[in-house]
Amino acid sequence: MKASYMASCAVVVILLLAEAEVSRAVTCSPTQLSSCVSAITSSSPPSQLCCSKIKEQQPCLCQYLKNPSLKKFINTPNSRKVASTCGTPFPRC
Incomplete structure (x- = not known):
């Protein structure tokens, strides 16, 4: 009984981890980087929103x-x- 309970728990944990990985999937949308335009086109520092979007869109x-x-x-x-x-490291494609 204990072994089957442990196996069931392991399956649940694996499914939860797989679900967490799926939920981290990014939808590629260059418009998400619009908060970075002023930092890219001038010398102004990037905003926190810009940095979070760059990390998200990496x-x-x-x-x-x-x-x-x-x-x-x-x-x-x-x-x-x-x-x-x-x-955020610049990509080497």
């Missing part, structure tokens, strides 16, 4: 860099500086 940055319309905004010295200031 898995999407390579996808954005592959898009010619977005690459010219993302692959700039200021974008790299903003990412660095926010503690």
